[in-house]
Amino acid sequence: MQHTVSQLLRERGIALSAPIALKECRILRPYLLERSGIGDGTAFLFAVPYYTTECDDPARNISAYAVSRDYHRFFAALFDEILPILREHFPQNKFAGFTDHSPMAEGEAAVRAGLGFFGCNHLFLTEAYSSYVFLGEIVTDAVLNAPAGEIKVCKGCGACRAACPVDLTVAECLSALTQKKGDLNEAERQAVLAHGCAWGCDRCQEACPVTLQAKKSGTIYTTIPFFKEQAVSHLTAEALRAMSDEAFAERAYSWRGRAVILRNLELLEKGEPT
Ligand code: SF4
Ligand code: SF4
Numbered sequence: 001m002q003h004t005v006s007q008l009l010r011e012r013g014i015a016l017s018a019p020i021a022l023k024e025c026r027i028l029r030p031y032l033l034e035r036s037g038i039g040d041g042t043a044f045l046f047a048v049p050y051y052t053t054e055c056d057d058p059a060r061n062i063s064a065y066a067v068s069r070d071y072h073r074f075f076a077a078l079f080d081e082i083l084p085i086l087r088e089h090f091p092q093n094k095f096a097g098f099t100d101h102s103p104m105a106e107g108e109a110a111v112r113a114g115l116g117f118f119g120c121n122h123l124f125l126t127e128a129y130s131s132y133v134f135l136g137e138i139v140t141d142a143v144l145n146a147p148a149g150e151i152k153v154c155k156g157c158g159a160c161r162a163a164c165p166v167d168l169t170v171a172e173c174l175s176a177l178t179q180k181k182g183d184l185n186e187a188e189r190q191a192v193l194a195h196g197c198a199w200g201c202d203r204c205q206e207a208c209p210v211t212l213q214a215k216k217s218g219t220i221y222t223t224i225p226f227f228k229e230q231a232v233s234h235l236t237a238e239a240l241r242a243m244s245d246e247a248f249a250e251r252a253y254s255w256r257g258r259a260v261i262l263r264n265l266e267l268l269e270k271g272e273p274t
Contacts, residue, residue: 001089001090001093001140001142001144002019002044002144002146004086004089004090005017005019005044005086005138006044008082008085008086009044009046009082012078012081012082012224013048013049013222013223013224013225014046014047014048014049014224015128016046016047016115016116016126016128016129016133017044017045017046017047017115018044018045018046018113018114018115018146019042019043019044019045019113019144019146020042020043020045020109020112020113020146020147020148021042021043021143021144021146021147021148022038022040022041022042022043022104022139023040024109024112024146024147024148025043025103025104025105025108025109025112025148026104026105026108026109027103027104028102028103028104028105029101029102029103029104030103032096032098032101032102032103033096033103033139036094036096036139037094037141038094038096038139038140038141039141040141040143041139041140041141041142041143042139042140042142042143042144042146043104043109043113043137043138043139043140044137044138044139044140045106045109045110045113045115045135045136045137046115046135046136046137046138047110047115047116047124047126047129047133047134047135048071048074048075048133048134048135048136048222048224049128049129049132049133049220049221049222049223049224049227050064050065050068050071050132050133050134050222050224050227051064051129051132051220051221051222052067052068052221052222052227052228052231053221054067054231054232054233055067055132055231055233057233057234059233059234060233060234061196061197061198061199061233061234061235061265061268062197062198062199062200062232062233062234062235062253063175063197063199063200063201063202064132064202064205065132065134065200065252066199066200066251066252066253067231067232067233068226068227068228068229068230068231069226069227069229069230069250069251069252070250070251070252070254071099071134071227071252072099072100073226073250074134074224074226074227075097075099075134075136077226078097078136079097079138082097082138083095083096083097083138086138086140090140090142093140093141093142094140094141095138095139095140096138096139096140097136097137097138097139098136098137098139099134099135099136099137102135102137103139104137106124106135106136106137107123107124107135108151109137110124110135111124111149111151111152112148112149112150112151113146113148113149114149116133116152117152117153117154118151118152118153118154119131119153119154119160119208119210120153120154120156120158120160120161123204123205125154125208125210127210127213127214127219128214128219128220129214129219129220129222130205130208130210130211130213130214130220131205131208131210131211132205132211132214132220154208154210157209159207159208159209160204160205160207160208161204162207163203163204163206163207164203164204165191165194165195165201165203166191171187171191172188173201174191174192174195174197174200174201175200175201177191177192178192178197178198178199178200178201178260178261178264179199179200179256179260180260181256181257181259181260184263184267189267192264192267192268193267193268193271196268198235198261198264198265198268199235199253199261199264230250235261235265236265236269237262237265237266237269240258240261240262240265241262
């Protein structure tokens with residue numbers, strides 16, 4: 001089964017996958033497993049690379065993860081495609097797919113499955129793609145020999161902390177700030193302006209030596225067509241206003257509504273707040 005799962009993922013541009021026994025995972029949402037009829041079993045963790053050449057655009061004003069269409073759509077299509085194949089190959093077993101809203105602590109399971117390690121910025125990192133991956137898992141009731149490894153952490157160089165433009169002990173992470181609904185106060189407006197990003201913030205990831213090495217070696221770039229098609233690295237308020245509701249709904253920044261990212265773009269385009 002491990003070979004089949006790994007092969008199905010590899011054929012779709014996902015080279016990093018590994019199984020881990022469900023009993024070794026920290027289960028956060030047991031009802032998701034119950035709903036799938038899965039008690040004991042195995043989770044195949046996998047890391048989906050999403051960084052495209054458009055993310056290197058010096059004019060990029062949104063986080064790299066938002067340059068492509070919403071990754072939830074990728075996962076939905078992926079699971080629609082491969083879960084029926086697995087059910088056909090292994091009719092005696094149950095299968096379910098998850099990302100984000102997952103039964104388990106995904107990052108921890110991915111590290112213990114051997115896919116990567118934790119960075120000081122609390123992000124999950126891989127050698128090949130750094131932190132520019134989305135995690136997902138295929139869960140089955142098949143019990144395989146898939147023991148968990150140790151939790152691994154980065155070397156703690158501190159480059160991420162040094163690159164962070166805010167003091168996180170007193171101010172909010174800019175990624176969260178750009179996603180905040182409603183009006184921003186003066187300090188928040190100044191922070192968005194100084195930072196120059198309309199959605200998210202990648203500075204700690206960009207400064208990380210693991211990212212620099214993955215860029216230097218070229219491994220960081222995804223080969224998955226979904227992420228390469230319709231990539232938009234620089235947004236303007238005008239382009240956002242002109243976007244149809246359907247096109248907007250395909251973007252990762254749509255989940256907070258059009259007004260939030262439009263507010264940020266208008267602030268950045270207007271310059272100094274009044
Ligand atoms: S995303 Fe930006 S603001 Fe948030 S911790 Fe990283 S560098 Fe700091
Ligand atoms: S910048 Fe250094 S400390 Fe921060 S996550 Fe990367 S390796 Fe770890």
